[in-house]
Amino acid sequence: MDNLELLIQQLQAIAQSGKHYTKDVFDRERYEQLEEVAKKLTAKYTGANEQQLDIFFDSDNGYVTPKVDVRAVTFNSENKILLVNEKRGNTWSIPGGWADIGYSIGEIAIKETREEAGIHVTPKRLIAVRDMQKHSYAQKNLSYIYKNIIECVPDNNKLTDVDNSETDDAEYFTLDEALKLNLSLNRNLPEDLKMAFECHNSVVWETVFD
Numbered sequence: 001m002d003n004l005e006l007l008i009q010q011l012q013a014i015a016q017s018g019k020h021y022t023k024d025v026f027d028r029e030r031y032e033q034l035e036e037v038a039k040k041l042t043a044k045y046t047g048a049n050e051q052q053l054d055i056f057f058d059s060d061n062g063y064v065t066p067k068v069d070v071r072a073v074t075f076n077s078e079n080k081i082l083l084v085n086e087k088r089g090n091t092w093s094i095p096g097g098w099a100d101i102g103y104s105i106g107e108i109a110i111k112e113t114r115e116e117a118g119i120h121v122t123p124k125r126l127i128a129v130r131d132m133q134k135h136s137y138a139q140k141n142l143s144y145i146y147k148n149i150i151e152c153v154p155d156n157n158k159l160t161d162v163d164n165s166e167t168d169d170a171e172y173f174t175l176d177e178a179l180k181l182n183l184s185l186n187r188n189l190p191e192d193l194k195m196a197f198e199c200h201n202s203v204v205w206e207t208v209f210d
Helices: 002-019 025-046 048-059 103-119 173-178 190-201
Strands: 068-075 081-086 091-093 097-098 121-131 147-153 167-173
Touching: 002 025, 068 081, 068 103, 068 121, 068 190, 081 103, 081 173, 081 190, 091 103, 097 103, 103 121, 103 147, 103 167, 147 190, 167 173, 173 190
Parallel strands: 068 147
Antiparallel strands: 068 097, 081 091, 081 167, 121 147
């Protein structure tokens, strides 16, 4: 079902793609006017200031596509899941982040787990590709996002002390323990954790996608 956030995203996408592809000067003016309308609606919806709006609207160009988020699910030999504590909000999440140019999804899973949890992992299989708009994630921005959830295998079970710009702890949890934590609901939902355990306990797994 359409909501205000999705409608604003669609307006911004139409304006940006139109500005990129049109050859007509008058059409370009109309797309620029449409972008201004989208900016004003975004400001009312989010409270963003002019500088923040310019960064959001001008950070990309060309045809608009969803952003890609990668989450690296790792289990130890006791079948416990690795979660990291996010400094901002003091919440727990599956290690992960935005996909960077020049890295494959598997390489992002390795990089984010090393940076956030201090361990090296090997990507094993794709658990799911989730359209965040179709689930109850607590989004913090207006980007349209596909969330890729990857199962990984750790090189060893030993965790070291973690303290970087984003996380300050990493621990393994059973499903029951994880569901009792203060989860970062824009990064992972309880149903994501349940699905991760289901995949981990399955010899054969078919990737879930919307």
